[in-house]
Amino acid sequence: MTDEDFIRRTFALARMGLGHNWPNPLVGSVIVKAGRVIGEGFHAKYGSDHAELSALKNCSESPEGATVYVNLEPCCHTNKQTPPCAQRLIKEKVKRVVICNLDPNPNVFGLGVELLKSHGIEVTHGILSSEGEKLNEVFFHAQRTKTPFVHLKMASTLDGKISTSSGESKWITQEVARAHVHELRGAHQAVMVGANTLRKDDPELNVRLQNYQGPVPYRIVFTQSGNLPSGAKLFNDALKEKTLVFTKTPLKLNIPSENIFVMQSLEEAMEILFEKKLINLFLEGGAQLAGEFIKKKLVNRVSLYLNPSFLGTGASTLGDIGVELLSERPRLQEVESSWKGEDLYLTGRLN
Numbered sequence: 001m002t003d004e005d006f007i008r009r010t011f012a013l014a015r016m017g018l019g020h021n022w023p024n025p026l027v028g029s030v031i032v033k034a035g036r037v038i039g040e041g042f043h044a045k046y047g048s049d050h051a052e053l054s055a056l057k058n059c060s061e062s063p064e065g066a067t068v069y070v071n072l073e074p075c076c077h078t079n080k081q082t083p084p085c086a087q088r089l090i091k092e093k094v095k096r097v098v099i100c101n102l103d104p105n106p107n108v109f110g111l112g113v114e115l116l117k118s119h120g121i122e123v124t125h126g127i128l129s130s131e132g133e134k135l136n137e138v139f140f141h142a143q144r145t146k147t148p149f150v151h152l153k154m155a156s157t158l159d160g161k162i163s164t165s166s167g168e169s170k171w172i173t174q175e176v177a178r179a180h181v182h183e184l185r186g187a188h189q190a191v192m193v194g195a196n197t198l199r200k201d202d203p204e205l206n207v208r209l210q211n212y213q214g215p216v217p218y219r220i221v222f223t224q225s226g227n228l229p230s231g232a233k234l235f236n237d238a239l240k241e242k243t244l245v246f247t248k249t250p251l252k253l254n255i256p257s258e259n260i261f262v263m264q265s266l267e268e269a270m271e272i273l274f275e276k277k278l279i280n281l282f283l284e285g286g287a288q289l290a291g292e293f294i295k296k297k298l299v300n301r302v303s304l305y306l307n308p309s310f311l312g313t314g315a316s317t318l319g320d321i322g323v324e325l326l327s328e329r330p331r332l333q334e335v336e337s338s339w340k341g342e343d344l345y346l347t348g349r350l351n
Contacts, residue, residue, distance in 0.1 A: 006030050006069040007100050007127045011135055013042040013051070014071055019187045019214050020045040023277045025072055025103075025139035029055040031094075033066035050075065052085040056092060064093040071100040071132050073125065076112040086112040090119045099125035100132035104143040134334075137349075141300060142279040147270050151188065151301045152283045152290055152350075153181060154317045155343075161311035162287065167200075169315075176341025177305045182207050184303065186214045188282035190244075190273070194289030195223035204233050205284070218278060219243045222269070222289055226251040246272075266296055291319030294330060294350070302332055303347040305340065 013028025021043050029051035031039035038061050041054025049057065052074055056063060074085035074097065089097060097116055102109055102125060113123050133140060138149040155173045156162050163169035171178065185191055191205040198221055205219040219234050219242060226249030228235075234243045235254045245253065245260045246269045253260065263269050273281065283293060293299050304317075323329050332348030339345065 003069070003098050003124065003127050006032060007071060007098065007132075009040075010051070010069050010071040010100065011128075011131065013040060014135060017043050017045065021048075022046065022189045023139070023142065023279045025136045027051040027070065027072045029071075030069040031055050031059060031063050031066050032069065033061070033063065038066065039063065050085050053083070053088060056088065062092075065095045067096040067098060068094050069098045071135065073099050073101065073103040073108055073110075073112045074116070075103065075105075075108050076115050086115045089116065090121065094121060096122040096124070098127060099123065100127050101125075101129055101136065101140075104140050137301070138280045142274070146274060147298075148273050148279045148281050149300045150270075150281045150283055150293060150298050151184070151303065152293065152299045153184065153303050153305075154285070154290065155181075155305040155307070156317045157307050157309045157311050159310050159312065160316050161314040162285075162317055163315045164311055165313040167315075169201075173305045173307050173343045174341045177307075177343040177345065179209065180340045180345065181305075182209050182212075185217055185282060186212065187280075188217055189215075189278045189280045190218035190220050190282065192220040192222065192281055192283045192289075194286050195221060195225070195228055196288060197284070197286040198223075198232055198234065199227075199229060200286075202229070202232050204237065206239065216242060217282070220273075220281070221245045222247075222266075224248045228253065230254065266292060266298060270298060287315060287317055288319040290317070291321045294318065295320070295322045297351050299350050301347065302350050303345065306344040306346065308342065308344070 009030050010028035014026040017026055024043060024046055028042040030037055039055040039059035041051050041058050043051045052070055068089060074089060076084050076086040113125060116123050141149045157172060162172060186207045216239060226247050230253060240255050243255050243259060246263050248264060250262055261272055283290060330350055332350055335346060335348035337344060337346050
């Protein structure tokens with residue numbers, strides 16, 4: 001097997017931690033000695049062993065002289081809950097370390113590589129770096145910009161409608177697509193909606209998948225007027241302490257007072273969420289809020305579910321996004337598509 005093969009294996013291992021390790025990155029590690037895999041590991045959840053330490057603990061024999069594959073540069077600082085990985089690899093006397101991406105965290109960037117090399121360990125990095133960037137797009141964005149990564153979800157008919165002219169909207173998409181939305185919810189730290197969606201649908205914004213045992217995302221509501229129904233499920237269910245409200249008008253609700261933030265802009269809200277280490281956000285609408293996020297260039301990925309049907313009249317997926325010229329329209333990059341049952345799923349990067 002080649003270096004690329006083993007790095008791809010680290011990707012597969014890393015994905016096993018998806019949804020459990022935020023705000024940390026997805027990392028997997030494989031340890032190879034004399035052509036044989038002697039240990040594998042991944043970062044399972046926030047606060048647990050990093051991938052390299054997990055792989056070392058799982059080794060079937062001494063890792064001395066082995067090659068360690070890891071999709072992210074081993075950390076070398078002590079300003080965290082877990083011990084540094086680079087120092088541990090040095091202690092174990094590994095011969096070579098193969099890395100996909102350097103860690104954009106300024107406490108690590110390039111320093112882990114330098115430390116390993118200074119102790120005579122051969123280091124190769126940049127293997128499948130583009131694939132590694134995509135795997136950890138959330139972490140890399142947050143580290144580089146100090147803002148959360150926002151993933152906008154929309155569902156519509158082929159003519160871009162989300163409801164009939166009378167307001168009927170359940171359901172535009174079919175069961176397979178709706179189940180996939182719940183999978184995406186489980187992979188994010190928080191689900192966000194606007195006040196109109198809350199008033200109209202009274203959503204739970206939880207993950208409703210059979211036998212789901214993953215983390216429960218925060219529920220975030222944005223309102224300008226402060227006109228929110230006090231009896232809404234988000235403010236009264238067993239998860240109400242995981243409900244956050246951003247408002248321009250002070251209000252009282254049946255949630256902890258520290259969960260209500262008076263702010264003047266979406267940018268300010270994003271700063272607050274980043275400070276709370278909520279870096280992976282799933283925006284589910286409605287149209288006005290989604291339009292505002294796009295207008296302010298706060299959306300990083302868009303996922304659209306297209307049902308092969310038409311409505312003609314009715315509400316659209318987006319509100320005003322400030323486009324007056326065709327040349328100004330936001331365009332998705334690196335678009336991927338697949339079928340989710342009867343619905344076409346499109347996803348791509350926006351910013």
